[in-house]
Amino acid sequence: xxxxxxxxxxxxxxxxxxxxxxxxxxxxxxxxxxxxxxxxxxxxxxxxxxxxxxxxxxxxxxxxxxxxxxxxxxxxxxxxxxxxxxxxxxxxxxxxxxxxxxxxxxxxxxxxxxxxxxxxxxxxxxxxxxxxxxxxxxxxxxxxxxxxxxxxxxxxxxxxx
Numbered sequence: 001x002x003x004x005x006x007x008x009x010x011x012x013x014x015x016x017x018x019x020x021x022x023x024x025x026x027x028x029x030x031x032x033x034x035x036x037x038x039x040x041x042x043x044x045x046x047x048x049x050x051x052x053x054x055x056x057x058x059x060x061x062x063x064x065x066x067x068x069x070x071x072x073x074x075x076x077x078x079x080x081x082x083x084x085x086x087x088x089x090x091x092x093x094x095x096x097x098x099x100x101x102x103x104x105x106x107x108x109x110x111x112x113x114x115x116x117x118x119x120x121x122x123x124x125x126x127x128x129x130x131x132x133x134x135x136x137x138x139x140x141x142x143x144x145x146x147x148x149x150x151x152x153x154x155x156x157x158x159x160x161x
Contacts, residue, residue: 033053036048037053050073053073064095067093070086071090071139091140106122
């Protein structure tokens, strides 16, 4: 599932993400919810991102990207207690590996690598994978920092009593 989710993060466009909107009463698939959460997060629609990512976490409690969305969205809304709660869950997880995604994309696009345009597009996609991997590592570091600040704040609060 994580390879497919990471493919969606790299290859998804606003046209694809905007078509994710559900029009019937059937519950959306987890991958659809994750695409929706990611879209809202990228658009800085924090509350909508929280709602969709929360539904993903209900189904997949260890989804790294959904937890990252919850941490950053709650932080942007200055809901630091909630952000800290999800940050504690996030730091025990390992960021998804982007190597399988890059290999799969290279295999799928191998014939297009014969043209200059194909090679240029492939380089852009590989760069996007690297950017997403870097973003995963940054949010993990930021979550650790958020937790340490929360721990220091809690220690100070207990010391004042």
